[in-house]
Amino acid sequence: MDVKSLKRRSEFEWVLEPRGPMRVPGVLFASEALIREMDDKVIEQVANVAALPGIQKASYAMPDAHWGYGFPIGGVAAFDPAEGGVISAGGVGFDISCGVRTLRTGLTRAEVEPFKRELVDGLYRDIPVGMGRGGKLHLDRKEMDAMLTGGAEWAVHRGYGYPSDLGRIEEHGNMQGADADEVSSHAKERQKNEMGTLGSGNHYLEMQEVVAVYDPAIAEIYGIAEGDVVVSIHCGSRGLGHQIGTEFLKSMAASAAQHGIKLPDRQLACAPIDSPVGQSYLGAMRAAMNCAMANRQIITHLVREVFAGLLPRAALDLLYDVSHNTCKVEEHILDGRPRRLFVHRKGATRAFGPGHPDIPEDLREAGQPVLIGGTMGTASYVLAGTRESMQHAFGSAVHGAGRAMSRKQALKHWRGRQVVDDLAEKGVLIRSPSQRGVAEEAPGAYKDVSVVVDAAHRAGLARKVARLEPIVCVKG
Amino acid sequence: MGVRGYGETLAGAFEQAALALTAVAVDLALVEPLEKVDIACEEPDAELLLVDWLNALIYEMWTRRVLFARFAVSIEGGRLRASAWGQRVDVEKHQPAVEIKGATYTELKVEQRADGWMAQCVVDV
Numbered sequence: 001m002d003v004k005s006l007k008r009r010s011e012f013e014w015v016l017e018p019r020g021p022m023r024v025p026g027v028l029f030a031s032e033a034l035i036r037e038m039d040d041k042v043i044e045q046v047a048n049v050a051a052l053p054g055i056q057k058a059s060y061a062m063p064d065a066h067w068g069y070g071f072p073i074g075g076v077a078a079f080d081p082a083e084g085g086v087i088s089a090g091g092v093g094f095d096i097s098c099g100v101r102t103l104r105t106g107l108t109r110a111e112v113e114p115f116k117r118e119l120v121d122g123l124y125r126d127i128p129v130g131m132g133r134g135g136k137l138h139l140d141r142k143e144m145d146a147m148l149t150g151g152a153e154w155a156v157h158r159g160y161g162y163p164s165d166l167g168r169i170e171e172h173g174n175m176q177g178a179d180a181d182e183v184s185s186h187a188k189e190r191q192k193n194e195m196g197t198l199g200s201g202n203h204y205l206e207m208q209e210v211v212a213v214y215d216p217a218i219a220e221i222y223g224i225a226e227g228d229v230v231v232s233i234h235c236g237s238r239g240l241g242h243q244i245g246t247e248f249l250k251s252m253a254a255s256a257a258q259h260g261i262k263l264p265d266r267q268l269a270c271a272p273i274d275s276p277v278g279q280s281y282l283g284a285m286r287a288a289m290n291c292a293m294a295n296r297q298i299i300t301h302l303v304r305e306v307f308a309g310l311l312p313r314a315a316l317d318l319l320y321d322v323s324h325n326t327c328k329v330e331e332h333i334l335d336g337r338p339r340r341l342f343v344h345r346k347g348a349t350r351a352f353g354p355g356h357p358d359i360p361e362d363l364r365e366a367g368q369p370v371l372i373g374g375t376m377g378t379a380s381y382v383l384a385g386t387r388e389s390m391q392h393a394f395g396s397a398v399h400g401a402g403r404a405m406s407r408k409q410a411l412k413h414w415r416g417r418q419v420v421d422d423l424a425e426k427g428v429l430i431r432s433p434s435q436r437g438v439a440e441e442a443p444g445a446y447k448d449v450s451v452v453v454d455a456a457h458r459a460g461l462a463r464k465v466a467r468l469e470p471i472v473c474v475k476g
Numbered sequence: 477m478g479v480r481g482y483g484e485t486l487a488g489a490f491e492q493a494a495l496a497l498t499a500v501a502v503d504l505a506l507v508e509p510l511e512k513v514d515i516a517c518e519e520p521d522a523e524l525l526l527v528d529w530l531n532a533l534i535y536e537m538w539t540r541r542v543l544f545a546r547f548a549v550s551i552e553g554g555r556l557r558a559s560a561w562g563q564r565v566d567v568e569k570h571q572p573a574v575e576i577k578g579a580t581y582t583e584l585k586v587e588q589r590a591d592g593w594m595a596q597c598v599v600d601v
Binding site for chain 1: 477501503524528534537538541565566567571572573575579580581584600601
């Protein structure tokens with residue numbers, strides 16, 4: 001991207017002044033090097049989002065921003081229904097409430113090392129991954145609706161995990177306002193055999209070692225220390241979320257003109273929050289959020305079962321569970337006034353600062369844990385929301401490394417077997433049903449997650465707490 | 477990931493785009509046309525019809541756990557009728573690299589050219 005089109009406000013903040021139909025400026029948080037690497041399409045998409053009705057303050061891009069569908073991936077935008085604000089199916093994306101959950105094992109690297117081969121084989125055997133393998137759970141119509149309104153809380157009631165898990169999940173694991181009747185029969189059909197499945201693409205299940213702690217005080221509150229082993233799960237709302245995204249994209253694109261909305265890109269399909277389509281989508285999207293949280297809850301239970309058979313002293317309690325494809329109603333202070341806004345985060349993590357009432361009480365003084373997924377060969381990070389982040393982009397931060405090359409390009413560079421062997425030599429065990437899938441997800445196909453996280457830290461979006469490196473990885 | 481089909485007719489371009497869809501997930505040569513599934517959709521806008529067609533296939537791929545290798549499509553006045561032949565996913569044999577979430581409106585284009593038709597869009601994986 002040509003930096004000349006942007007005005008530099010500070011070392012890590014770049015402004016795209018309003019032009020044409022833009023109602024607010026675009027603001028990109030990144031180092032100059034990251035800005036230069038970004039696709040030109042990111043700026044076009046940031047500008048398109050800035051033109052949507054009711055948008056507040058600015059259209060934001062996080063340091064990991066890349067070309068997405070309608071919204072950039074790494075895009076954040078807030079809308080006020082009182083000013084004709086919209087909700088956008090494209091702004092949430094297909095994998096509604098995709099997110100990361102991290103569990104603390106209470107064990108050290110030295111304790112798990114002798115068991116890692118059996119652990120990865122057990123996890124790969126018991127947690128369905130990739131296309132064509134459904135879960136063991138089959139939901140009838142009544143249970144499907146109960147899951148869609150109950151989320152992770154529903155899963156705990158069915159014996160998957162503990163009530164204490166819920167306090168460490170955004171929304172206490174149950175997104176209010178979900179409406180199972182707004183979820184089509186096609187979406188339900190796509191999901192009925194998929195609960196407790198990981199999916200494919202960039203989704204994974206990893207056992208990781210805390211290799212560095214940058215903020216010991218916050219790390220202590222989060223209950224992690226150097227040498228600790230954690231388990232992280234990255235997945236979302238599976239076929240149900242994809243189908244809801246598909247259907248509402250179409251109905252919102254079709255109804256945009258009736259609402260007087262000119263779409264610069266059909267993929268930005270949206271509807272006024274207060275319109276019937278907007279309200280239907282809200283009900284369905286929230287149901288998909290519950291589906292994603294229930295899914296990660298069931299996978300957590302399956303992980304615990306595998307550990308119970310091999311390392312029964314593993315604690316596996318939740319550090320936290322974040323979602324990074326969402327639209328949530330939040331209160332933010334604008335021009336000194338509290339406002340109720342619909343905040344879209346597409347490939348961006350909520351990063352509320354210390355003292356926010358939505359953070360679990362025992363973590364509140366540290367700020368919200370922000371879980372950033374990396375690649376199977378590099379690292380993931382734990383960050384914490386800051387007071388500053390509330391001022392920057394409605395309390396939002398990055399979500400991952402972001403791809404540096406397409407899947408097709410990656411296939412020209414790597415062979416799956418070679419990637420698996422190279423990582424094994426470094427002590428990282430990979431299990432996947434697809435060698436091609438592994439090649440497409442090769443660590444080198446992604447941007448350097450450390451650079452992205454450093455930019456988020458230095459921009460004040462979130463604070464670096466700890467670095468996690470993979471020990472084993474189950475990959476879709 | 478982008479899919480693009482070329483054909484002498486609009487229906488032919490849609491068949492080729494559907495083959496590209498399967499190739500996003502697996503090596504096409506490994507899929508045998510053993511089972512037939514009939515698909516119908518209706519949409520006057522040819523570009524939106526392409527998205528509907530690919531999404532109908534994605535729905536069948538998920539719910540039946542099948543991969544498709546051969547297609548016969550007819551399109552008349554915005555009405556698409558098709559048969560798709562494929563087989564159930566065999567994870568060992570097919571090793572699907574990704575699941576396909578949905579067809580998007582990104583880079584969506586259906587156009588008639590001097591030598592036939594072209595149909596393309598980006599699919600989310």
